[in-house]
Amino acid sequence: MPRPAEPGRNALLNAGEQVAQDRGLRGLSINAVVEVAGMAKGSFYHHFPDRRSYVIALHRRYHDALAELITARIGDIAPGVERIRAGITAYLDACLETRGTKAFLAQSRTDTDLLDEVSARNRDFAGVVEGDLAGLGWPDPGAVAQLMVAMVAEIALVELYDNGPRADLRAAVMDLIDREGERGR
Template sequence: MPRDGKPTRDKILKHSKDLVLERGFSGMSIDMIIQRSSISKGTFLYHFKTKNDLATSLMDEYIQQDEKERVKALKHVEGIKDPLERLLAFIQVFIDAFEKLDAPFPGCLYASYSYEPVLFDQEIMKGITDAFHRWEHTIDGMIIEIEQQYDSVIPIDKKALALHFTAIFEGAFIMSKALNDAKVTANQLKQYQNYIKLLFKKPNPQSKA
């Protein structure tokens, strides 16, 4: 009976991701992966023909996990009727997750790949772009619903406000590591949440003549 190779493949992917976040993709070698995964070169080549093959599989898995987190957060808040409260609760899901960290978050593969775009084919880079757009459209959709029931205190750029959510993660991951502070991401998300609260107010019925 053939052995199930999934645990080995998963182990290779895990250690490869760690190495990319530590060294960048160009700074990671197959020999490093082999050593850290405690496997033979033949075993590595059985699962991944080339380093580029590994790059594609690594990003595919990362995108799938990222999408699961987005969908899970949406399901968590789908029962909240008030659109502003729904967006605030959506942000809170991630605040709660990052407040539990005892060490800085290791980083984001989207950023790591984007720093070295010439190493990857267009399909990989398109996958990253699409992933960012999914997060943008999620927040943008919530903002549109908020604007149907609330007035904005100041003019807002919905696209910029929606992208701000993801921008916090990318910037906070870097700052968290640089400052050796595990709470940077959660604290920045709290500020974003507070900003959202200040941006919108219920319309005054008396103002509608």
């Protein structure tokens, strides 16, 4: 009877998070991953055909966890400013607490293997907020949602490099949403 693939796959992905945290995406070699996982190199290829598919799986796993956390945090909050605030706060807090964030936010912007993934995730997060912005009276809420995702991602990077929350930047993005939405009403 064949063994299930998940324990090995998960061990490799966990190891990849650690390597990404310690060495960044550029240091995320197959050799480094299997060394940290304590597995043979052949095990890697049993689960992933190549480094590219592995990095994509790691990126998806990271963002799936973020999306799950944000969804739980916004829960039953009615669409609007408070839900946007809760979602932004959840995202920024999770970025500070999650292993590998710097690699998956900063370095993935320039990793050609991940450009499509980054764009897709940004569209997904913008899609979550678009209805809230429409309800607040924003003209072209889709475009505003896309810009808001970019602003929040930039705040996450600044906070990572500053090693902590930036209350001024968080307040500024919330203030922009509140004030500009009111103008559209």
